[in-house]
Amino acid sequence: MWARAGLLAAALLLFSQGAQAIAGGIEAAPGEVPSIAVMFYETPYTGKRVWCGGTLIRPTVVLTAGHCVADGMDEMLAGVKVGVLRLDDPAAPLRNISRFIVHPDYYNSQADPDATTPGLDNDVALVLLDGPVEGVPLQRLADNSTEVEAGEALLAAGWGRVPGATAKTPNPNTLLTMELAAVDLQECKEWFAAFNQSRLGGADNLCAGSSAANGTCSGDSGGPLLLDGVQVGIVSHGLFGEAARDGAPGGCGSAGQLNAFASVAHFRPWIDGVLAAEGLL
Ligand SMILES: *[C@@H]1O[C@H](CO)[C@@H](O)[C@H](O)[C@H]1NC(C)=O
Numbered sequence: 001m002w003a004r005a006g007l008l009a010a011a012l013l014l015f016s017q018g019a020q021a022i023a024g025g026i027e028a029a030p031g032e033v034p035s036i037a038v039m040f041y042e043t044p045y046t047g048k049r050v051w052c053g054g055t056l057i058r059p060t061v062v063l064t065a066g067h068c069v070a071d072g073m074d075e076m077l078a079g080v081k082v083g084v085l086r087l088d089d090p091a092a093p094l095r096n097i098s099r100f101i102v103h104p105d106y107y108n109s110q111a112d113p114d115a116t117t118p119g120l121d122n123d124v125a126l127v128l129l130d131g132p133v134e135g136v137p138l139q140r141l142a143d144n145s146t147e148v149e150a151g152e153a154l155l156a157a158g159w160g161r162v163p164g165a166t167a168k169t170p171n172p173n174t175l176l177t178m179e180l181a182a183v184d185l186q187e188c189k190e191w192f193a194a195f196n197q198s199r200l201g202g203a204d205n206l207c208a209g210s211s212a213a214n215g216t217c218s219g220d221s222g223g224p225l226l227l228d229g230v231q232v233g234i235v236s237h238g239l240f241g242e243a244a245r246d247g248a249p250g251g252c253g254s255a256g257q258l259n260a261f262a263s264v265a266h267f268r269p270w271i272d273g274v275l276a277a278e279g280l281l
Pocket residue numbers: 093094095096
């Protein structure tokens with residue numbers, strides 16, 4: 001059980017090393033992304049590490065990506081800090097997780113030996129904390145009236161890997177944000193298909209990119225993509241495997257790279273359904 005989870009987690013780690021960082025970002029101002037959450041994982045080999053972000057949507061609930069808590073990642077999950085700007089903020093407690101709920105149709109090709117095309121479907125999950133967070137505003141979520149037009153300016157935020165990161169200091173200490181532009185889904189699918197990675201979903205995905213070397217990378221997964229402060233996306237993935245390596249065309253931090261996000265508006269009925277079932281709507 002542990003070994004199996006460990007293997008999957010190792011595979012995912014490879015993926016997260018390559019495929020998900022805020023490259024090209026700038027330090028967030030205090031209060032700019034007030035509902036941000038950061039997920040810490042611990043292994044005997046790495047110590048405590050940040051591999052994912054999230055957002056506080058109820059005093060006891062953090063919204064994140066499915067692959068941040070599934071496929072053995074949960075075995076390593078050490079806790080969540082909420083509403084922080086700096087990872088080493090001594091005032092921010094590491095909160096304990098009571099359980100998590102992954103979307104029932106979540107799919108990760110990297111945990112599927114029969115997969116032919118890499119991808120993540122329905123990459124969304126809710127993390128339930130063991131007690132309420134006070135003094136942190138709740139993230140406003142997109143609904144079916146929220147329209148994201150191609151070209152619109154969006155803001156991504158995270159502590160993901162940045163250029164020049166080392167194994168010892170893989171994450172920036174201060175939250176980074178960066179501007180990305182929404183990209184038409186069809187265009188995005190074609191971009192992934194050019195790398196033979198065409199498993200991108202339909203309405204469950206949003207896509208964003210930049211003509212600059214702006215993009216998300218490892219450690220940003222689960223974090224927010226915001227439109228005027230409203231969360232429209234959850235950081236999901238870029239290219240998978242070798243194609244994602246630093247310096248590769250389309251890889252982390254390359255100009256013109258596109259990133260896929262889980263669409264919050266699309267998953268809103270599922271999120272609201274879970275909150276209702278928990279008595280938290
Ligand atoms: C989390 O759990 C540990 C171990 O039970 C406990 O020592 C710690 O105080 C808890 N943290 C919070 C923020 O409740």
